[in-house]
Amino acid sequence: MRYVSTRGNAPVLDFEGATLAGLAADGGLYVPEQWPHFTAEEIAEMAGLSYVETAVRVMAPFVGDSLDRDTLTRLCEQAYAGRFAHDAVTPLVQLDHQHWLLELFHGPTLAFKDVALQLLGLLFETFLQHRDEHLTIIGATSGDTGSAAIDAVAGREGIDIFMLHPRGRVSDVQRRQMTTVLSPNVHNIAIDGNFDQAQALVKAMFNDPGFSGRFTLSAVNSINWARLMAQIVYYFYAAVRLGAPECPVAFSVPTGNFGDVFAGYVAAKMGLPVAKLIVATNINDILHRALTSGDYSAGEVTPTAAPSMDIQVSSNFERLLFDLNGRDGAALAEQMQTFETTRAIRLTNAQREGAAKLFTSARIDPDDMALAMRRTWERSGELVDPHTAIGLAAARSVDLDPAIPVVTLATAHPAKFRDAVERSTGTRPILPSRIGDLFEREEKYDVVHATFDDVTAHIAELATPKA
Numbered sequence: 001m002r003y004v005s006t007r008g009n010a011p012v013l014d015f016e017g018a019t020l021a022g023l024a025a026d027g028g029l030y031v032p033e034q035w036p037h038f039t040a041e042e043i044a045e046m047a048g049l050s051y052v053e054t055a056v057r058v059m060a061p062f063v064g065d066s067l068d069r070d071t072l073t074r075l076c077e078q079a080y081a082g083r084f085a086h087d088a089v090t091p092l093v094q095l096d097h098q099h100w101l102l103e104l105f106h107g108p109t110l111a112f113k114d115v116a117l118q119l120l121g122l123l124f125e126t127f128l129q130h131r132d133e134h135l136t137i138i139g140a141t142s143g144d145t146g147s148a149a150i151d152a153v154a155g156r157e158g159i160d161i162f163m164l165h166p167r168g169r170v171s172d173v174q175r176r177q178m179t180t181v182l183s184p185n186v187h188n189i190a191i192d193g194n195f196d197q198a199q200a201l202v203k204a205m206f207n208d209p210g211f212s213g214r215f216t217l218s219a220v221n222s223i224n225w226a227r228l229m230a231q232i233v234y235y236f237y238a239a240v241r242l243g244a245p246e247c248p249v250a251f252s253v254p255t256g257n258f259g260d261v262f263a264g265y266v267a268a269k270m271g272l273p274v275a276k277l278i279v280a281t282n283i284n285d286i287l288h289r290a291l292t293s294g295d296y297s298a299g300e301v302t303p304t305a306a307p308s309m310d311i312q313v314s315s316n317f318e319r320l321l322f323d324l325n326g327r328d329g330a331a332l333a334e335q336m337q338t339f340e341t342t343r344a345i346r347l348t349n350a351q352r353e354g355a356a357k358l359f360t361s362a363r364i365d366p367d368d369m370a371l372a373m374r375r376t377w378e379r380s381g382e383l384v385d386p387h388t389a390i391g392l393a394a395a396r397s398v399d400l401d402p403a404i405p406v407v408t409l410a411t412a413h414p415a416k417f418r419d420a421v422e423r424s425t426g427t428r429p430i431l432p433s434r435i436g437d438l439f440e441r442e443e444k445y446d447v448v449h450a451t452f453d454d455v456t457a458h459i460a461e462l463a464t465p466k467a
């Protein structure tokens with residue numbers, strides 16, 4: 001399988017190259033040159049498979065020759081059988097006759113990002129074994145990517161990780177999950193700024209040859225293709241259990257950077273009968289505006305109780321815009337350059353019409369989010385976190401054939417956001433025992449100004465330069 005950049009002007013790479021590179025050299029994102037396809041018979045055969053077996057089947061076409069089947073199987077076993085606290089890895093929980101939750105939070109840091117990052121850490125380690133390179137991972141987090149990435153690479157040979165988080169804007173559990181990992185290869189940086197600024201700084205570091213030329217940089221944000229690939233798996237795993245390929249299934253996805261829901265789009269492209277993808281946003285609603293009126297324009301970020309969705313620039317949307325615009329890299333590069341200078345673009349007709357075939361969206365305000373938490377607790381006995389609540393409120397707000405099952409992706413464990421859950425339900429979720437003594441452990445992080453010069457100077461002092 002070959003990977004091309006959405007902006008059409010970077011080297012074509014194999015899976016190993018795309019995984020290690022993260023961002024493409026032209027500022028674009030890597031996508032497979034074509035979407036693999038499963039027939040209805042091949043999907044039906046997945047009914048008898050475990051999560052690990054499903055993962056190997058779904059990911060093998062994307063991995064191509066970069067890993068043999070046995071190695072891919074071993075890595076999936078290590079990532080999922082080894083590190084998840086549930087035998088189903090991503091279990092389905094029924095809420096009523098039409099609605100299900102897909103619980104993606106049984107990994108070590110209590111959010112869905114573990115599903116992709118546990119595998120990504122192992123992929124990095126495997127690929128680095130044949131190379132004499134030291135990898136410097138730089139990432140930005142609104143809370144959950146950081147903890148999941150740090151758990152996945154802490155203590156691994158040949159890798160350093162620098163993780164930027166917006167100071168004071170992540171929950172206490174999220175912060176402690178990052179800052180109490182004291183491995184010498186883990187470097188936490190709290191910036192005085194918001195998540196979009198942190199993300200823009202990371203992009204600027206990759207795009208600055210003076211800085212990026214000195215280190216072998218890689219990304220763990222969902223701009224890394226391997227992350228999205230790992231997330232396609234649970235769409236198949238869930239839909240097959242609810243009747244696919246005969247019966248179509250809809251998914252409601254709490255969305256920030258458009259990574260998780262883009263994985264659902266890829267699943268549909270691969271032949272999974274997806275009836276609808278519901279893009280659920282909070283009041284930071286750039287994606288809802290883009291999908292309803294074609295207006296992709298960034299406003300100011302407003303902090304909410306669902307911080308992983310407090311985003312105005314949604315990196316992976318670029319992958320969708322590329323796929324819906326005839327995969328014209330030059331045109332997309334121009335569109336994205338306009339966005340980068342003016343912070344606003346209009347979708348083309350092809351992009352709007354293409355998106356409307358599969359996507360719908362909803363913007364959920366804080367009252368409706370709180371209502372969804374309370375209602376789910378009272379009527380189904382399930383505590384859900386604020387992000388999941390936004391997904392559920394969105395799922396119930398769109399008009400769908402009642403015969404189609406609707407699966408809301410439960411993206412975080414309620415205990416990760418226990419103050420917000422307690423405020424809405426009156427019940428305080430219990431931290432699972434695998435989190436251990438998080439509140440007793442020592443924290444370590446540096447506070448750095450949100451400027452390119454300050455952040456790069458800080459990282460350059462600690463990172464391992466190219467040989």
Ligand SMILES: *Cc1c(COP(=O)(O)O)cnc(C)c1O
Nearest residue numbers: 144256257258259260308411412
């Ligand atoms: C990251 C995250 C999201 C948003 O996912 P994207 O892939 O960025 O769209 C939603 N909920 C939680 C809990 C998250 O950690």
